[in-house]
Amino acid sequence: MFTVYGINGRIYSGPLEGLRSLGPVQAVARARAVAPVRARGSDASDASFTHEWPGLSSGVVRAEPQPDAPMMAEEPLPRDALALYAKAQARVPVDAPRQPLRLVEELMSRQLITVPQDASLAEGLARLSEAKVGQAPVVNAGGHLVGLLLRGDLLPTPLDLEDSAAWAAWFKRPVSAAMWTPVPSAHPDTPLREVAQALLDFRLPGMPVLDEQSALIGFLSRSDILRALTREPPLELWS
Numbered sequence: 001m002f003t004v005y006g007i008n009g010r011i012y013s014g015p016l017e018g019l020r021s022l023g024p025v026q027a028v029a030r031a032r033a034v035a036p037v038r039a040r041g042s043d044a045s046d047a048s049f050t051h052e053w054p055g056l057s058s059g060v061v062r063a064e065p066q067p068d069a070p071m072m073a074e075e076p077l078p079r080d081a082l083a084l085y086a087k088a089q090a091r092v093p094v095d096a097p098r099q100p101l102r103l104v105e106e107l108m109s110r111q112l113i114t115v116p117q118d119a120s121l122a123e124g125l126a127r128l129s130e131a132k133v134g135q136a137p138v139v140n141a142g143g144h145l146v147g148l149l150l151r152g153d154l155l156p157t158p159l160d161l162e163d164s165a166a167w168a169a170w171f172k173r174p175v176s177a178a179m180w181t182p183v184p185s186a187h188p189d190t191p192l193r194e195v196a197q198a199l200l201d202f203r204l205p206g207m208p209v210l211d212e213q214s215a216l217i218g219f220l221s222r223s224d225i226l227r228a229l230t231r232e233p234p235l236e237l238w239s
Helices: 016-020 023-030 078-091 121-131 164-172 192-202 222-230
Strands: 002-006 009-014 135-139 145-150 183-186 206-210 216-221
Touching: 002 016, 002 145, 009 016, 016 192, 121 135, 121 164, 135 216, 145 183, 145 206, 183 192, 192 206, 192 222, 206 222, 216 222
Parallel strands: 183 206
Antiparallel strands: 002 009, 002 183, 135 145, 206 216
8 A cells, every 4th residue: 555645635545556647656757857956047046846737736846866875875786785685695504594574564764764844955954964864754844744855856966056155045945845745655564565666666765654644654765675685694575
C-alpha cells in the first residue's frame, strides 16, 4: 500500500499500479530540467519551481533526484555495493543462517529527520548537513507530510546565481520553493519489493513511511536496501 501527500493533504491511497498512473507523481519521475534560480537578465522573482496540474491543487517539476548520500560522503556506486555483497557471501559458510526481509518496517530508519515547511532553504540545508543525510521529509505545522527535500535541490550551480546577493536571496526562500511535492510514501507492511520498484519507477532516493494514522514514523532509502545486501551474514530480501 502506498499513499501520496501534497501541500493540501492526501491525494492518493492504493497499490503500486495506481501510483504509476498518477499524473503528478509521474511528473516527478519524468522531470529532468528546472528553470535556473536566476537566469542572467531575468528577475529572480519570475523563476518558477512548481507546476499546477489540472484538477489538483499542487504538483511539482523538479530535477532528477541526487543519490541519497550523506552530506560529507560519496554514495557507493552500485557495482561497489554488489562487490561488497559478493565478498560478504564468500566469507560466510554456506550453512550460515540468513534473515529473510520482506517488509518496509524491517529495514526502515526510525531516527526521523524532518524539515518544517516554513523553514528557509538555509535552515533546511543546515538540518540535512547536521544529520549527514541527503534528503528528509518536509512536514507542515501539524507534523503531516507535505514533501521531500533533497540536498541536490538546495545547491544550484554558480551559473544560476550571478552574485552573493542572489545566493543570499535564494537561501532565504522557504523550503516549499524547492521541495518535491506531491511525494509517495509507504506503510510499515508494504513489501520491500514494491518499494524498491517504486524508487526505480519514480527515480526517488527514498520514501517516507507512515502509519495507519498518517503519522510519519520512518524513512526507507536506497542506501538502507544496499546496506542490507552487504551485511554478514547476507540478508535475503523478499525471498
